[in-house]
Amino acid sequence: MWSGQPSTPLVSETRELRPGRALDVGCGEGADAVRLAEHGWDVTALDVSRVALDRAADHAGRVGVQVRWLHAGLVEAALPPASFDLVSAQYPALLRTEKHEAELALLSAVAPGGVLLVVHHPAPSKEQANAHGFDPDEYVSPADVAALLDDRWRIEVDETRPRNVITGAGSDHTQDIVLRARRFPIPLVAEANDSAVARISKFELSKPASGQGRDLSRDALAGTNRPP
Numbered sequence: 026m027w028s029g030q031p032s033t034p035l036v037s038e039t040r041e042l043r044p045g046r047a048l049d050v051g052c053g054e055g056a057d058a059v060r061l062a063e064h065g066w067d068v069t070a071l072d073v074s075r076v077a078l079d080r081a082a083d084h085a086g087r088v089g090v091q092v093r094w095l096h097a098g099l100v101e102a103a104l105p106p107a108s109f110d111l112v113s114a115q116y117p118a119l120l121r122t123e124k125h126e127a128e129l130a131l132l133s134a135v136a137p138g139g140v141l142l143v144v145h146h147p148a149p150s151k152e153q154a155n156a157h158g159f160d161p162d163e164y165v166s167p168a169d170v171a172a173l174l175d176d177r178w179r180i181e182v183d184e185t186r187p188r189n190v191i192t193g194a195g196s197d198h199t200q201d202i203v204l205r206a207r208r209f210p211i212p213l214v215a216e217a218n219d220s221a222v223a224r225i226s227k228f229e230l231s232k233p234a235s236g237q238g239r240d241l242s243r244d245a246l247a248g249t250n251r252p253p
Contacts, residue, residue, distance in 0.1 A: 029084075031060035032115040034144045034203045038182065039064075045110030048134055050099050051117040055081025055092065062090035066111065071095035071102055100126045110139040116146065119165040128170050132178075138210035140181075143167045145202050147185065167204040174206055181205045 035057050044065035049058040052070035054077050062068045062085065070092050072078050078094045085092045095102060099119060112134045119127035135141050148161045171183060182205035 029056055031056045034201055035115055038142050038205050047111040048109040050114040053077050055084045057115055058092045059085050059088055062092050069093040071097050073098050099130050104134050106133045107136045109134050110136055113142045115144045121165055127165050128173050135208045137208055139208050141206045143170050143204045147200050167202045171204055177209055178206045181207055
């Protein structure tokens, strides 16, 4: 049974973020997507269940917010890279693959300076998993995502928290694993250097041969255009 309430970690971890473009992965019936839209985010939400998306759209309509609903899995959606200021995956059912396709799709979707938020329950015991008919080793965990974060990322939160949900799906779980990581923005120094190199390269192609004019590379680097 769906509780209709947004994820507690989503609410707490996005409260201080500046609204921008958000991707809700495995949005289900839309509580998280609607919450984000209500707080100024431009939201794209995807799920493999058409039934869930229809209910999510109804929910958004009743509340009066706009959300882009996408009927697709994360990997199959082939989202444009670096397109979202927030990528949220709350308790996702993402299959593990040898090429880490799901994990890399999550990372790829985050824009420079953006945030990746992955929340899940701790893995159940083998006995619990067998009782529910699934193998947790087949699915991506927050630890799998964290293992692929390199020096382009800063981990801001990586912890297990108490969970207090008494109704709806997941009410039998008592803990959440929360991973929040920020992708470093492109350094302004690097952008300035790239621009300067481009100007110098353009000048080098057009300057006279050696001995036929003075070298203006310093002027080109400074962005000036003084006569010789």
